[in-house]
Amino acid sequence: MSHNSFGHLFRVTTFGESHGPALGCVVDGCPPLLPVNVAEIQAYLDKRKPGQSKFTTQRREADEVKILSGTMEHDGVLVTTGTPIAMLIENTDQRSKDYSEIEAKYRPGHADYTYEAKYGLRDHRGGGRSSARETAARVAAGAIARKVIPGVSIRAALVQMGEIEMDRSRWDWNAVDENPFFCPDRDAAKEMETYLDGIRKSGSSIGAVIEVVADGVPAGWGAPIYGKLDADIAAAFMSINAVKGVEIGDGMAVARLTGEQNADEMRMGNDGKPVFLANHAGGILGGISTGQPVVARFAVKPTSSILTPRKSIDRAGNDVEVSTKGRHDPCVGIRAVPIGEAMMACVLADHYLRHRGQIG
Amino acid sequence: MSHNSFGHLFRVTTFGESHGPALGCVVDGCPPLLPVNVAEIQAYLDKRKPGQSKFTTQRREADEVKILSGTMEHDGVLVTTGTPIAMLIENTDQRSKDYSEIEAKYRPGHADYTYEAKYGLRDHRGGGRSSARETAARVAAGAIARKVIPGVSIRAALVQMGEIEMDRSRWDWNAVDENPFFCPDRDAAKEMETYLDGIRKSGSSIGAVIEVVADGVPAGWGAPIYGKLDADIAAAFMSINAVKGVEIGDGMAVARLTGEQNADEMRMGNDGKPVFLANHAGGILGGISTGQPVVARFAVKPTSSILTPRKSIDRAGNDVEVSTKGRHDPCVGIRAVPIGEAMMACVLADHYLRHRGQIG
Amino acid sequence: MSHNSFGHLFRVTTFGESHGPALGCVVDGCPPLLPVNVAEIQAYLDKRKPGQSKFTTQRREADEVKILSGTMEHDGVLVTTGTPIAMLIENTDQRSKDYSEIEAKYRPGHADYTYEAKYGLRDHRGGGRSSARETAARVAAGAIARKVIPGVSIRAALVQMGEIEMDRSRWDWNAVDENPFFCPDRDAAKEMETYLDGIRKSGSSIGAVIEVVADGVPAGWGAPIYGKLDADIAAAFMSINAVKGVEIGDGMAVARLTGEQNADEMRMGNDGKPVFLANHAGGILGGISTGQPVVARFAVKPTSSILTPRKSIDRAGNDVEVSTKGRHDPCVGIRAVPIGEAMMACVLADHYLRHRGQIG
């Protein structure tokens, strides 16, 4: 058991606080001889990095990744060796003084109170371990995970921000990288720009829904009961900061479906492979992949750090008002897009290795 | 790693198929000297048992639990000894002939195709390992788990069936045991009766949403990152047959909230304890319990086994029509109510022991 | 984490006490479509079974194994399905009254005192969970494990009993099944007969050393650091009742070797495969198999239950004398031979699947 690890055969352990010297991860169990491209890992980190637009926190972090172990040059290419891959990201733009005011106050909606209730102390600087900075390490691990499952393509998009839901008929993956919200609907993205600007200026924040799609997953990954592919996706997504809901395929909406609507019918395709006529199941049945795209969503709550004063208490038991003046994301869901991809990649890499272990 | 276990310190391993001689579980890590009441375990099993009303499958199973190990008489009371508690439930009403027709056909929406894609064979009788009968073992384990956390009360209810959503202003826990749907809203339960009768008679099925509430959980259970209390609840619920969505607190709806709405404000209570003025967080912040009720929901899809013929394929690659004539639940969500309680109990028992291990 | 499980991908959980209704195991992660022969499993159990000669306890147990799950008929053969295999062995010859005298007394050298120190109570009947009866479940699991690694042959032998050490120049595997001690040296076996008869008649007991050899393990199984093949063998053997020492290859004697003596030299064989000129390493270097036979030993202490009164205390804190009159083995090491084989089989099956998972 490990509080800070996930995965079994492809196992990621992360460490580090928002305002310590560094954060990072150790990826254990990665197969050997996979090519590692540091620039590629960096590109994923840059996508998650703060300060990319006015819609994310203005903290300036290079988020530069350094590989400490588990790789070597082999026939002129940097490859994995099969031993643990440790990756380090140094913190460079910590302004701890920004947080002195909240040292003894619990920010409502934040983990301040619960960390202190559990541990008897908390690292108040930037949220310490509860900071979303920890997810940089996950993104680095996700970049390695993608190498483990080369036939699988994993993409994510922001499909809802507050009251603005995208129109699925306008879904265009190419649009995702054209707007600062990773939204696949260009019209919705435009709306979001004005909408979020208003929220940002008022010092408020807003929630979002992210959808992650994995194409190319063959039928058969996963396992019954607690080794279910969807159970692991659910845990992985729910482990991301601020996530409160997880859906596979039709998700919560299955409650309204009849058996006829829900049963994804099958036919034999011309290539002799089964074809599904629908994908309400999101590519997973009985905890095992069907061969269809794996489709999952998660909802991210609004950033708790807002300008409007909220009622709270302090460590001494006094009633106080809390208003957060640090640098924060008006919609933390935006930066959750690459994180969702990374978590999906890690879960699939793990399940691929587990499947290969049991079945061969 | 174990495909069929959950939990770390309070660890449950289940085994058994729908139509084998027996199913059961092994509960490992249970503290010693806890009283065990077989009649009480049986009562939870009876709640989940098929054939309790016309709204659940007419398969007749006694679902009688036998304890094989891990308990002994001590000062006149049956107590746990700290060693693994094995519990056995024999299958008595297997009618395997009912399933011969679907031996080579894949039922749409069911795990038939994925099990066979993974393992190269499947136990087609009653769904084999993918049958909801496996959950009887979970309910037995959950009854033990409740003994580990005596101050905590765990209750669940069906809050939505198809288009019928309960009215939360009419929530009455006493109503739950008065209707065959475990619905806390008496008026909605009445509607459900007519509604589900229609579905049942037409050989169709319908989805549902279950809400589980744990009162009495102190602040501090859970842990950061992958040991998060909510991540484990998400995995536990998603591991239940037919579940496609999991929510904590406001769940997917947090996407629509502003930071002001979402931040559960706090004040000091008269008893010197913190009081939360709202519970959008569902009792969990940063993966750690807040001391408020833990509130979680999951959506169950409609039973895949329906009378209406659906397009599918068989093992030989032929296009076929599948219509299931076995005994099935028109709304499998109903029997998921005690299962949801059991999974919550297991997760909380595990987190309590983990917390006690790290913090003391 | 599980107190009563071992293995990761091939994972065995055992349960049951000496004098409860039954004991058994759940084998999780076994690959599908492996043939299962109940008579074969039974044959391994019979080898371990008490009452086979006057040199083992006279308790009469059928030790009949029943498979509850995880197998089905497929093309006329009973095969594994990939789901958990639960196996049950009922206790039939429990004479609990034999143990009433030691209910409140701690037998020196036995786990009585430590179980009670830990759990606050203990099942005194036949040692409860600490009884060697638990190992019957391991032997059943080992029989399944052998099917996972068909090219590997695992054999064990008793190589020392008290002062009698076998002569390795007389090692003959055929001799093992010809004497009640599983000794590969016929002359030593004859000596042991007289020797152990004396010990048995005097109500005493004696220790032993068991050697386990696995032929056919290819190079490459195992992993660095804590996934080391030898670390897992060490844990597996040390987990057997009464074991106090474990050796790989030359074992404790390596302390006396020089680097020249210890380095197993290599040459290319005529078949283009590396040939080792010695096997001081016992087939494992750096935690990974070399392709040579894996050779490991363990020492079993004498049975603690002896007729000679020994000084001890009771639960109330009184000084007492303890003399055990129940039915016991004069040399519990004899029955440890099939157990050692079973543990080696489980470790190798697990490492084979782990290797296949990471490397393919």
Place this chain on the structure above:
Amino acid sequence: MSHNSFGHLFRVTTFGESHGPALGCVVDGCPPLLPVNVAEIQAYLDKRKPGQSKFTTQRREADEVKILSGTMEHDGVLVTTGTPIAMLIENTDQRSKDYSEIEAKYRPGHADYTYEAKYGLRDHRGGGRSSARETAARVAAGAIARKVIPGVSIRAALVQMGEIEMDRSRWDWNAVDENPFFCPDRDAAKEMETYLDGIRKSGSSIGAVIEVVADGVPAGWGAPIYGKLDADIAAAFMSINAVKGVEIGDGMAVARLTGEQNADEMRMGNDGKPVFLANHAGGILGGISTGQPVVARFAVKPTSSILTPRKSIDRAGNDVEVSTKGRHDPCVGIRAVPIGEAMMACVLADHYLRHRGQIG
């Protein structure tokens, strides 16, 4: 499952190669509010550090530890926060050119061949991951582990080197730090000096036995079957580089004991606590601590890197001679003394937390 982690509640993951930029560890599950003294951690590292005398490798490594996470100043003291503690040790004295000659050759007795058989490549520089440098990270983790179990004192000593066995009647813990061998017998230490000097000068190497003693462990730590305290000690010691044998208490010698000799008798002490009259069991019965000192030993084989040419093969399948000229330890067992202490500390910290989790 993790190849490079050990422990469950107190869980250590190590990473790093001999000649990469750095090595280190992540300690997960450490209780909060324990004082951390970097100088103290450094002192343990210095004890293990190469180049301390002419009897260890002349590689010059500062082995300076940096804490990256999991600690903070609290009331003026550096304490643990309950989050993962990452520690980093940079490699500074790598002379990779020393190893170019053995890039394609397999050193007999070393892990060269097995790593390459497993992974298809190996980091040949300094043994890569199989280098004993990895153990520096374990020593750092062990220093944290000691803080978790403050009442327990863990000490180790070298009790045998080649043919020289210490005289136990001369055991003096104070002597251990007075000689470069950590030997508790001053006379034996003097002999070892001449003995090892001869071995060193001839370019040879020699094995050793280390004994680790933990005083102050209360009765009750550990658990049955696979959670046995001794099984975990066995795995921990066997996971140390070059270890081939592990003993608890009397170890392999129990094979020669009778039941009368082996049964550690008990009497009530004047303070109302049980007193054991002997400790053949090494402080562990049934996998659970007895309250006596926990005593364990392990044998370390001689360093494989020796000057005398040995027969081997190369990657291309040619017969070659191998002679290692890099800087090496003539008796690697010496530096295993602090490593043995560290592993014992980690196992005990883990079992303490596990015990507290299950029992309270």
